[in-house]
Structures are given as structure tokens and as C-alpha cells.
Amino acid sequence: MSTEDYLDLRIDDFLDRLAEGGRAPGGGSAAALTVAFAAGLVAMVARCSRGSWADATGVAAQSLAIKERAAQLARTDADAWQQASAALGEAGADGDPEGRDRELEQKLGRAAAVPLEIAELGADAAALAALVGEYCEGAYRADAAAAAALASGGASAAAHLVQVNLTVQEGDERLKRARASEQAAAESAKRTLASIR
Amino acid sequence: MSQLSTLSDAELVQRCREGNTDAWNELVERFSRYVYAVCTRGFRLPEEDAEDVFQEVFTRVFTHLDTLRNDAALRPWIAQLTRRLCLDSIAKRGREQATEEPMAGELASDLDEIDEAFTVREALATLSETCQEMLDRFFARDQSYRTISDELDLPSGTIASRIARCLSKLRAELEGRKVGPDGSRG
Numbered sequence: 001m002s003t004e005d006y007l008d009l010r011i012d013d014f015l016d017r018l019a020e021g022g023r024a025p026g027g028g029s030a031a032a033l034t035v036a037f038a039a040g041l042v043a044m045v046a047r048c049s050r051g052s053w054a055d056a057t058g059v060a061a062q063s064l065a066i067k068e069r070a071a072q073l074a075r076t077d078a079d080a081w082q083q084a085s086a087a088l089g090e091a092g093a094d095g096d097p098e099g100r101d102r103e104l105e106q107k108l109g110r111a112a113a114v115p116l117e118i119a120e121l122g123a124d125a126a127a128l129a130a131l132v133g134e135y136c137e138g139a140y141r142a143d144a145a146a147a148a149a150l151a152s153g154g155a156s157a158a159a160h161l162v163q164v165n166l167t168v169q170e171g172d173e174r175l176k177r178a179r180a181s182e183q184a185a186a187e188s189a190k191r192t193l194a195s196i197r
Numbered sequence: 198m199s200q201l202s203t204l205s206d207a208e209l210v211q212r213c214r215e216g217n218t219d220a221w222n223e224l225v226e227r228f229s230r231y232v233y234a235v236c237t238r239g240f241r242l243p244e245e246d247a248e249d250v251f252q253e254v255f256t257r258v259f260t261h262l263d264t265l266r267n268d269a270a271l272r273p274w275i276a277q278l279t280r281r282l283c284l285d286s287i288a289k290r291g292r293e294q295a296t297e298e299p300m301a302g303e304l305a306s307d308l309d310e311i312d313e314a315f316t317v318r319e320a321l322a323t324l325s326e327t328c329q330e331m332l333d334r335f336f337a338r339d340q341s342y343r344t345i346s347d348e349l350d351l352p353s354g355t356i357a358s359r360i361a362r363c364l365s366k367l368r369a370e371l372e373g374r375k376v377g378p379d380g381s382r383g
Contacts, residue, residue: 057368058361065336120341124357127342131357180343184353 028077034154039067041147084111112165115158122155123181126188152189207268240283328363
């Protein structure tokens with residue numbers, strides 16, 4: 001199955017596909033969808049609080065934008081990882097080694113860029129979850145907390161995928177950004193969960 | 198932002214009729230993206246044909262501006278003119294060559310989308326520069342709150358709320374400018 005089809009699958013079919021044993025979808029796709037779930041929850045909470053919170057509609061619109069972007073990244077990540085994986089497999093083949101090295105570096109770089117984007121979306125989804133947790137109607141606070149926890153988990157998983165990418169070294173700007181996103185998401189989640197317990 | 202860019206369509210038409218060259222340039226600037234989008238995204242004309250239609254639309258607007266009965270209806274008039282000239286262009290090229298001519302339903306949907314985008318763009322232009330910048334960065338350039346915060350030198354914790362307030366202003370502006378089929382604002 002092409003990775004193009006992920007968003008058209010039923011949830012249980014996607015989960016079966018995830019568990020199948022192939023290389024994609026994998027951690028990046030799961031992280032992206034986790035962030036998308038979090039953003040979807042934030043949108044729901046915001047929409048249910050429109051009667052009492054002036055910014056609710058604007059927050060819902062931002063959550064929906066994050067949800068769309070994160071969901072798209074589920075397949076972008078799988079594509080990037082499949083391409084990088086194929087390039088890694090060809091690394092020792094005969095022919096033009098310099099050309100192959102360049103191609104491999106470029107594909108691995110792409111495979112790091114996608115989870116970085118997922119981590120940043122996770123930080124933004126967690127920030128929105130913290131905001132809705134503060135201003136939403138009481139009945140939805142638990143959903144806001146759940147969204148914050150999910151967003152933080154997605155950001156953390158994605159940041160780890162950036163860290164283990166072969167082209168990323170300690171001190172790399174991409175790693176700094178991924179860790180900053182992970183940390184920001186964790187702080188938002190901690191704050192939200194603490195205020196709602 | 199120039200003073201002319203804040204004029205309503207009707208005021209702009211009035212200035213153009215008086216022979217104000219800057220007003221004419223503003224009119225072209227205001228509608229050029231719209232006309233080009235209708236040609237290329239709506240009717241999917243090849244670039245060369247789209248450029249011909251583009252030139253012809255503004256030539257006719259310039260020469261027939263005096264015939265416009267309702268100055269506020271400038272946009273629907275330009276829209277109708279553009280659509281007619283696009284159809285003429287397709288007919289002229291011949292159906293067998295216009296392989297990507299959209300189906301009627303698809304065309305109507307694309308044109309509605311272009312109209313909506315143009316309306317939002319107009320409304321956006323009435324907001325503060327900071328609001329325009331933040332909405333553009335978040336929704337069009339997909340930038341994260343952190344990037345927006347760093348580049349606009351604003352506290353990161355306030356970005357989402359600021360964007361929400363800018364959206365409220367945009368919504369109020371859009372609701373206040375509901376345009377009827379004749380171009381009048383209701």
C-alpha cells in the first residue's frame with residue numbers, strides 16, 4: 001500500500017497497518033497522528049466553550065490548522081523514512097559513491113526535518129491545550145488536559161526521532177529546536193495537568 | 198500602505214474617472230491577482246492565453262469604466278468580464294486543445310474559492326500590520342508560535358491569544374462587508 005492512502009484508512013485499519021511489521025508507518029507517523037488527535041481535542045474543547053470565551057473560535061481555528069498539518073505529516077514522514085531507508089540500502093552499491101552519499105545525506109536530512117516539524121506542532125498543540133484548559137467551560141477541562149498530555153507525548157517522540165537521525169550531531173540546530181519544542185510541550189502539559197487535577 | 202489602498206472600490210472608480218493615474222494603478226494592483234487567478238486556477242488557461250485575457254480585461258475596464266452603473270459593483274463587473282473573456286479564449290483555442298478545461302461544477306467551485314480568497318484578502322488588508330503579519334505567518338506560512346514569537350519579538354505565550362483576537366477582528370470585518378450579487382454591501 002502506498003503511504004498516500006493513510007488518511008483514507010479506517011482507524012483500525014491504520015492500526016493494523018502500523019502493527020504489520022513493515023518499516024512504515026512507524027514512530028514518526030504515530031507521533032504526527034498523536035499531535036493531530038491532541039489538536040482535534042483542543043478544537044472540540046474550544047468550540048464547546050464559545051458561549052463563555054471570546055477567543056474560543058480563534059483558538060479552534062488554530063487547532064484545526066495544526067490538526068490538518070500534523071495529519072498530513074503522518075504520510076510525509078512515512079514517505080521520507082521509506083526514501084531514506086531505500087537510500088541507506090543502496091549505500092554500498094557499485095557506481096557513483098559520491099553521488100549516492102549526497103543523495104543519502106539529503107534523504108536522511110529530510111527524514112529529520114519531518115519529525116522536527118511534528119515536534120514543533122506538538123509544542124503548539126500543547127500551548128493551545130494549556131490555553132483552553134485555562135479558559136474553557138469546566139466540563140471540558142479533562143479533555144484539555146488529555147490534549148496537553150497527548151501533544152507532549154507526540155512532541156517528545158518526534159524530538160527523539162530527530163535526535164537519532166544519522167545526520168544529526170550534538171549541537172545541531174535541528175536538535176536544539178526539537179528539544180526546545182519537546183521541553184515547551186512538556187511544560188505546557190505539566191501546567192495543564194497540575195491545574196486540572 | 199498607500200492612502201489609495203484604503204479607498205473603497207466605489208471611491209477608487211470615482212478617482213479613476215477623474216483621470217487619476219495613481220488610482221488606476223491601485224485598481225490594477227487590487228484586482229490583478231484576482232483576474233490572474235480566475236484565468237489560471239479557475240479556467241486553467243495556459244500562461245500565454247491568461248496573459249492575453251489579463252491585458253484585455255484591464256483594457257476593457259479602462260475604456261468602459263464610464264459604463265459601470267453601480268461603482269460599488271466593480272468587482273462583480275470585473276469578475277463577469279474575466280469569465281466571459283476566458284470562455285472566449287477557450288473557444289478561440291478550440292475545444293480539442295483545451296484539454297484541461299474544468300467541468301462546470303468544478304469550475305463554479307474553483308471560482309467560488311477564488312472569490313472567497315479575494316474577499317478574505319481584502320478584509321485582511323483592513324487589519325493592523327501586526328495582525329496581518331501574524332495571520333499570514335501562522336496560516337499561510339505554517340510558522341510555529343516560537344518562530345513567530347522570535348521573529349516579531351513578541352512573548353511566545355501570547356501568540357495564540359493574539360492570533361485568536363486578530364481572527365475575531367477579521368471575522369467582524371468579513372461579516373460587515375457581506376457583498377450582494379450586485380456588489381452592494383449588506
